[in-house]
Amino acid sequence: ETGVTQSPTHLIKTRGQQVTLRCSSQSGHNTVSWYQQALGQGPQFIFQYYREEENGRGNFPPRFSGLQFPNYSSELNVNALELDDSALYLCASSSQQGALTGELFFGEGSRLTVL
Amino acid sequence: SQQGEEDPQALSIQEGENATMNCSYKTSINNLQWYRQNSGRGLVHLILIRSNEREKHSGRLRVTLDTSKKSSSLLITASRAADTASYFCATAKAAGNKLTFGGGTRVLVKP
Numbered sequence: 001e002t003g004v005t006q007s008p009t010h011l012i013k014t015r016g017q018q019v020t021l022r023c024s025s026q027s028g029h030n031t032v033s034w035y036q037q038a039l040g041q042g043p044q045f046i047f048q049y050y051r052e053e054e055n056g057r058g059n060f061p062p063r064f065s066g067l068q069f070p071n072y073s074s075e076l077n078v079n080a081l082e083l084d085d086s087a088l089y090l091c092a093s094s095s096q097q098g099a100l101t102g103e104l105f106f107g108e109g110s111r112l113t114v115l
Numbered sequence: 116s117q118q119g120e121e122d123p124q125a126l127s128i129q130e131g132e133n134a135t136m137n138c139s140y141k142t143s144i145n146n147l148q149w150y151r152q153n154s155g156r157g158l159v160h161l162i163l164i165r166s167n168e169r170e171k172h173s174g175r176l177r178v179t180l181d182t183s184k185k186s187s188s189l190l191i192t193a194s195r196a197a198d199t200a201s202y203f204c205a206t207a208k209a210a211g212n213k214l215t216f217g218g219g220t221r222v223l224v225k226p
Contacts, residue, residue, distance in 0.1 A: 004157075033213065042203050042216030043158070056213055088155060102146050102207050104214065106157040 004107035006091050012113045013081050021076040021110045023091030032074040035090040043090055049074055086114045121220045129225050134191040136220040138204030145209050149189050152201045194224045
């Protein structure tokens with residue numbers, strides 16, 4: 001049990017809709033990263049938040065956006081959903097100490113299906 | 116794009132045997148990590164090896180790193196049915212930086 005919780009666990013949307021995924025980081029962790037994992041592939045980095053500021057972004061279009069709140073929880077928002085956005089979205093948190101070691105603690109993910 | 120490439124893509128072994136999987140990457144790194152994922156669930160951190168380390172052990176896990184060849188290997192000794200999972204290597208160019216994952220090795224341990 002890592003302590004990172006994500007919601008919802010599963011959801012189905014249609015093309016063009018918008019979705020918000022939520023993540024509560026492990027207690028004491030101030031850094032949150034989001035990853036997209038397509039079926040049968042490895043996770044791909046979307047972006048990272050540290051103390052409510054975006055701190056690095058992967059190769060994802062601007063319709064992928066995020067927020068981090070003062071309690072270090074985070075949201076991932078995706079606008080204008082496309083079929084290829086169907087994937088498992090993983091949230092990972094790390095502490096300031098973890099930022100030095102590099103170890104991430106992952107949640108169980110939110111599986112998004114876009115029809 | 117994915118930096119790491121795991122080999123083999125899939126591996127089937129009997130309980131008690133050793134499982135070895137390899138990872139190659141393309142650019143310089145600060146550290147390399149291995150994660151396990153059970154059936155499309157969250158990833159669990161297994162072990163981290165820094166670029167100045169060559170070998171590391173944790174329980175039944177042994178990881179090696181060869182920065183001259185830009186490759187790493189993960190050995191699971193005396194495998195158990197519970198080791199059935201996908202294993203991913205991930206590299207970081209800097210500590211605390213984003214992780215770049217490979218495509219994973221799917222391991223099946225038959226009882």
